[in-house]
Amino acid sequence: MEVYFDNNATTKVLPEVADAMLPFYTEHYGNPSSIHRFGSAVGDPIAAARAQVAALLGAADPIEVIFTSCGTEGDNAAIRAMLEARPDKRHIVTTKVEHSAVLGLCQHLEKKGCRVTWLSVNQDGALDLDELASALTDDTALVSIMWANNETGVIFPIEKIGAMARAKGIPFHVDAVQAAGKIPLNVSDLPIDLLTLSGHKFHAPKGVGALYVRRGITFPPFLIGGHQEKNRRAGTENVASIIGMGKAAEIALPRIAADAAYVQRLRDRLESLLLASCPESRVNGGKEQRLPNTLNMSFRYLEGESILVLLDQHGICASTGSACTAGSSEPSHVLRAMSVPTDWLQGAVRFSLSRFNTQDEVILVNEKMPAIVQRLQGFSAVGRLGNKPQPQAERGATAATHGVRG
Numbered sequence: 001m002e003v004y005f006d007n008n009a010t011t012k013v014l015p016e017v018a019d020a021m022l023p024f025y026t027e028h029y030g031n032p033s034s035i036h037r038f039g040s041a042v043g044d045p046i047a048a049a050r051a052q053v054a055a056l057l058g059a060a061d062p063i064e065v066i067f068t069s070c071g072t073e074g075d076n077a078a079i080r081a082m083l084e085a086r087p088d089k090r091h092i093v094t095t096k097v098e099h100s101a102v103l104g105l106c107q108h109l110e111k112k113g114c115r116v117t118w119l120s121v122n123q124d125g126a127l128d129l130d131e132l133a134s135a136l137t138d139d140t141a142l143v144s145i146m147w148a149n150n151e152t153g154v155i156f157p158i159e160k161i162g163a164m165a166r167a168k169g170i171p172f173h174v175d176a177v178q179a180a181g182k183i184p185l186n187v188s189d190l191p192i193d194l195l196t197l198s199g200h201k202f203h204a205p206k207g208v209g210a211l212y213v214r215r216g217i218t219f220p221p222f223l224i225g226g227h228q229e230k231n232r233r234a235g236t237e238n239v240a241s242i243i244g245m246g247k248a249a250e251i252a253l254p255r256i257a258a259d260a261a262y263v264q265r266l267r268d269r270l271e272s273l274l275l276a277s278c279p280e281s282r283v284n285g286g287k288e289q290r291l292p293n294t295l296n297m298s299f300r301y302l303e304g305e306s307i308l309v310l311l312d313q314h315g316i317c318a319s320t321g322s323a324c325t326a327g328s329s330e331p332s333h334v335l336r337a338m339s340v341p342t343d344w345l346q347g348a349v350r351f352s353l354s355r356f357n358t359q360d361e362v363i364l365v366n367e368k369m370p371a372i373v374q375r376l377q378g379f380s381a382v383g384r385l386g387n388k389p390q391p392q393a394e395r396g397a398t399a400a401t402h403g404v405r406g
Helices: 015-021 043-057 071-085 100-111 129-135 158-167 239-277 304-313 333-337 359-379 381-385 392-402
Strands: 065-068 091-095 115-119 140-144 172-175 194-198 209-213 281-283 294-299 348-352
Touching (some): 015 239, 043 065, 043 209, 043 239, 065 071, 071 100, 071 140, 071 172, 071 194, 071 209, 091 100, 100 115, 158 172, 239 281, 239 359, 294 304
Parallel strands (some): 091 115, 091 140, 140 172, 172 194
Antiparallel strands (some): 065 209, 194 209, 281 294
């Protein structure tokens, strides 16, 4: 049995989605900008896909949806547009736990002269809204905060954050890449000005996303050189993938509540089993306001990557955190911001489920994990010695011998 518990990294493309895409590779392959029949034949399907994505978001008008290549492009486009639209304001408010698409861009802009306020989180991964209130100034160009964290699944109080920004006349951008298709969004009823999503997180193909821009928001384009997307995003449309994302959105919308309830039952079962079978384990992030499919656990004194290697030998796929930072030897910036203790920090594993997962898969993971943890604890100098103090020289020699990070 193969078990795929890495759905926050990417999801399986639905068969219905693949079927909807295929004709736009083989039959309706015209360029939408062409005036002949092959070009005009794809205009209506793109419009239909735009309406389907708008419905998933709860947008008031499909024209508020701009198609992009991915979530990272959407985040870059939104943040840069608000800075360009408000050139007299050079202050950005965001959090220490954002996805690298926002985190990396804001770090770059900071080097270019922008002032960035990095909001902290507590041990549950929750924001302090008083800190946010203190951060908003007359120089603030925008607030950019994710809807749900990609590593822990912690959900932020978007409505309250947006209301605080709107009261100050500050545009509010939300990275909803992990939230779209998993929880209701209803952007037209919320004080959100811009919102990013990515198709491959809700069973659409990779390489397509969308950016919601509320009517009335000044939006200078990020990509320049063509008239596409009503002059808001240059470049020939990725027609087949846009059709696929529209179909995935159409399928996801009526299923959100039922799928959320189903995957939450699986997630909660997995969580309770692992906490019981692996004594040196803990859940990272608050349990109340959390995506229904996401479980981030730490296994004390261990390396998450070692756990993943052994899980993979049993056909079980999970992750240590964001797929976009895979390969980095640095501990998770999200868990560090949450002040996760050092002896728990490196041993984090993220299990993220979808409606295609089953109870049998949950049971299999629980059957394999205790032996994996026990085996790795046998190799871990720190795990063997527990909290017993060692002479400094012995600690250094042991760490060097066993490859334990300090």
